[in-house]
Amino acid sequence: MSNLVEDFNAYRSQMNEKIMAADNLIIKRIFNLDTNAYQEGILSKKTKELIGLACSMVLRCDDCIKYHLEESKKAGLSNAEIYEAMAIANLIGGTIVIPHLRRAAEYLDALDTKPTPK
Amino acid sequence: MSNLVEDFNAYRSQMNEKIMAADNLIIKRIFNLDTNAYQEGILSKKTKELIGLACSMVLRCDDCIKYHLEESKKAGLSNAEIYEAMAIANLIGGTIVIPHLRRAAEYLDALDTKPTPK
Amino acid sequence: MSNLVEDFNAYRSQMNEKIMAADNLIIKRIFNLDTNAYQEGILSKKTKELIGLACSMVLRCDDCIKYHLEESKKAGLSNAEIYEAMAIANLIGGTIVIPHLRRAAEYLDALDTKPTPK
Amino acid sequence: MSNLVEDFNAYRSQMNEKIMAADNLIIKRIFNLDTNAYQEGILSKKTKELIGLACSMVLRCDDCIKYHLEESKKAGLSNAEIYEAMAIANLIGGTIVIPHLRRAAEYLDALDTKPTPK
Amino acid sequence: MSNLVEDFNAYRSQMNEKIMAADNLIIKRIFNLDTNAYQEGILSKKTKELIGLACSMVLRCDDCIKYHLEESKKAGLSNAEIYEAMAIANLIGGTIVIPHLRRAAEYLDALDTKPTPK
Amino acid sequence: MSNLVEDFNAYRSQMNEKIMAADNLIIKRIFNLDTNAYQEGILSKKTKELIGLACSMVLRCDDCIKYHLEESKKAGLSNAEIYEAMAIANLIGGTIVIPHLRRAAEYLDALDTKPTPK
Numbered sequence: 001m002s003n004l005v006e007d008f009n010a011y012r013s014q015m016n017e018k019i020m021a022a023d024n025l026i027i028k029r030i031f032n033l034d035t036n037a038y039q040e041g042i043l044s045k046k047t048k049e050l051i052g053l054a055c056s057m058v059l060r061c062d063d064c065i066k067y068h069l070e071e072s073k074k075a076g077l078s079n080a081e082i083y084e085a086m087a088i089a090n091l092i093g094g095t096i097v098i099p100h101l102r103r104a105a106e107y108l109d110a111l112d113t114k115p116t117p118k
Numbered sequence: 119m120s121n122l123v124e125d126f127n128a129y130r131s132q133m134n135e136k137i138m139a140a141d142n143l144i145i146k147r148i149f150n151l152d153t154n155a156y157q158e159g160i161l162s163k164k165t166k167e168l169i170g171l172a173c174s175m176v177l178r179c180d181d182c183i184k185y186h187l188e189e190s191k192k193a194g195l196s197n198a199e200i201y202e203a204m205a206i207a208n209l210i211g212g213t214i215v216i217p218h219l220r221r222a223a224e225y226l227d228a229l230d231t232k233p234t235p236k
Numbered sequence: 237m238s239n240l241v242e243d244f245n246a247y248r249s250q251m252n253e254k255i256m257a258a259d260n261l262i263i264k265r266i267f268n269l270d271t272n273a274y275q276e277g278i279l280s281k282k283t284k285e286l287i288g289l290a291c292s293m294v295l296r297c298d299d300c301i302k303y304h305l306e307e308s309k310k311a312g313l314s315n316a317e318i319y320e321a322m323a324i325a326n327l328i329g330g331t332i333v334i335p336h337l338r339r340a341a342e343y344l345d346a347l348d349t350k351p352t353p354k
Numbered sequence: 355m356s357n358l359v360e361d362f363n364a365y366r367s368q369m370n371e372k373i374m375a376a377d378n379l380i381i382k383r384i385f386n387l388d389t390n391a392y393q394e395g396i397l398s399k400k401t402k403e404l405i406g407l408a409c410s411m412v413l414r415c416d417d418c419i420k421y422h423l424e425e426s427k428k429a430g431l432s433n434a435e436i437y438e439a440m441a442i443a444n445l446i447g448g449t450i451v452i453p454h455l456r457r458a459a460e461y462l463d464a465l466d467t468k469p470t471p472k
Numbered sequence: 473m474s475n476l477v478e479d480f481n482a483y484r485s486q487m488n489e490k491i492m493a494a495d496n497l498i499i500k501r502i503f504n505l506d507t508n509a510y511q512e513g514i515l516s517k518k519t520k521e522l523i524g525l526a527c528s529m530v531l532r533c534d535d536c537i538k539y540h541l542e543e544s545k546k547a548g549l550s551n552a553e554i555y556e557a558m559a560i561a562n563l564i565g566g567t568i569v570i571p572h573l574r575r576a577a578e579y580l581d582a583l584d585t586k587p588t589p590k
Numbered sequence: 591m592s593n594l595v596e597d598f599n600a601y602r603s604q605m606n607e608k609i610m611a612a613d614n615l616i617i618k619r620i621f622n623l624d625t626n627a628y629q630e631g632i633l634s635k636k637t638k639e640l641i642g643l644a645c646s647m648v649l650r651c652d653d654c655i656k657y658h659l660e661e662s663k664k665a666g667l668s669n670a671e672i673y674e675a676m677a678i679a680n681l682i683g684g685t686i687v688i689p690h691l692r693r694a695a696e697y698l699d700a701l702d703t704k705p706t707p708k
Contacts, residue, residue: 090330091331098152148387255577334384334418438496523679
């Protein structure tokens with residue numbers, strides 16, 4: 001199961017490169033903005049990651065959830081805090097969110113079994 | 119193809135256990151409510167399953183569709199009735215729903231080839 | 237409050253006419269299909285309306301909800317049955333559905349205070 | 355403009371009563387769960403409100419946004435913090451969120467001009 | 473009915489100012505990017521507006537639809553072309569899109585009765 | 591990677607057959623309408639495909655994106671034009687669209703490495 005994390009990150013990097021190679025100005029500006037938005041600022045990195053995670057849950061985007069789970073762990077959030085944010089997302093977004101919660105639980109486990117990649 | 123059903127149910131059970139182990143109160147109450155809501159009541163189990171199926175189609179959640187397809191069969195609904203509910207969902211939700219209809223057709227077939235798990 | 241129903245239906249008819257006047261072939265075929273789909277058939281008119289209502293709730297479309305509430309009443313469904321369908325939609329779609337449930341409650345009330353338009 | 359807040363809250367209370375009067379068990383349990391979920395707990399009330407606000411933005415529910423804006427102010431969050439959460443939601447949800455950001459800005463202003471209702 | 477256009481544009485400008493006054497860096501960059509993206513470039517302004525209109529239809533954002541209807545007219549698109557784009561959006565997005573098509577028809581009419589604001 | 595295209599098309603055809611075999615009238619009419627809607631008409635085939643692609647992006651349907659990418663190439667659109675349409679969709683739909691952009695980049699590459707299937 002620990003390959004889940006590596007596979008996800010490898011695919012993500014490889015495809016980001018492909019997209020960057022297309023050299024579309026609008027896309028490049030969106031990616032640039034995305035990189036900067038989650039940095040420590042008016043809100044803490046932790047709070048921003050929990051917001052990103054919960055929004056990804058209610059919008060039901062598995063890859064976005066995986067990304068924010070990993071960033072949440074890196075930011076020092078505990079599993080209990082992560083589950084509480086996902087619980088609120090589950091309540092807001094309804095039972096349709098549950099299959100994504102299952103995949104989130106699997107990925108969180110995978111993050112815990114192997115050292116978070118640097 | 120008949121492994122589709124078993125794999126889906128095995129993954130579902132395994133991950134539900136992981137989620138329950140996290141012991142989050144809000145999530146546990148949502149799961150509990152979800153279990154009870156589809157029982158025979160003011161509306162028949164059949165009608166509730168068709169509503170669950172159609173809502174899963176328009177919200178485009180493959181796992182939710184699979185779950186409600188299996189429950190619909192268990193409740194005694196015919197494939198013609200199931201397809202009619204999916205047709206209304208397709209009309210309401212538009213052609214964006216069609217890829218999910220494809221996967222639903224595949225899963226319904228898998229349910230028909232093997233005995234519905236008890 | 238009883239003007240809610242009349243105003244909704246008047247606007248709906250007037251705008252449908254405007255759309256038909258544009259004479260777009262694709263749109264005309266969609267409207268035609270929509271008119272026929274909810275007729276008694278493989279599933280009963282009642283079941284189809286509950287499906288239409290629940291899908292409108294999870295997709296959070298107030299006008300679609302109003303339309304299916306009125307059709308549900310015409311088909312002879314009780315308020316308890318209507319609320320049960322909306323409850324399942326609320327569970328599936330989450331608390332984000334609640335503001336639409338409020339407007340549905342208001343409209344259902346308006347339908348009850350005045351005779352359903354023929 | 356200060357009537358915005360009062361009107362919203364009055365309509366909300368009145369319709370919640372109507373819904374409760376329908377006495378549907380599933381809906382009552384969802385409402386009950388919703389009331390409890392945002393209380394101070396594993397995550398702070400402030401963090402939960404920002405999560406609720408951002409999720410409401412990306413799901414584009416104006417009434418939910420209004421509710422969480424008011425709760426955010428009550429919890430002691432500053433406008434800068436609120437805007438930062440909405441900014442992340444805007445980035446995640448895209449420019450389709452902007453019209454809801456406009457109505458949020460209007461409502462936040464209305465909350466600032468009159469004392470927050472107790 | 474011709475006030476529809478003026479009211480929409482006035483509210484839009486006024487609220488954009490309020491948002492800009494909040495001076496949030498992420499939001500300002502999104503607004504800036506939004507302004508530039510629809511300019512004549514790799515794709516024509518006309519094609520971009522039709523894409524913007526159709527996306528606004530399937531995402532069911534009335535204000536976004538209004539904005540792109542007005543920009544489409546300014547770019548010289550005919551009502552027949554505009555309706556064809558909306559028809560494809562209606563097909564992709566399903567009958568849930570129809571209430572938004574009604575409001576689009578109303579707004580397009582309002583744009584035709586009064587001179588497009590400069 | 592070049593199997594991506596063949597696998598997608600084979601699965602699509604096979605499942606469409608299964609769906610057609612169910613012989614549901616509403617579904618057959620939707621499929622029929624879908625086939626005809628994208629033909630050269632009031633708008634060019636190219637414009638319609640870009641609209642279909644962008645709508646599929648903002649609605650985040652990978653299979654729909656794949657289908658319209660292939661049709662876009664067949665219609666003679668360049669990768670730069672395709673990326674510009676996807677960029678606008680990314681802006682409208684937000685960063686939640688990015689994982690779908692990654693899979694689109696992968697599929698577009700696969701379409702370029704092998705001759706487009708007839």
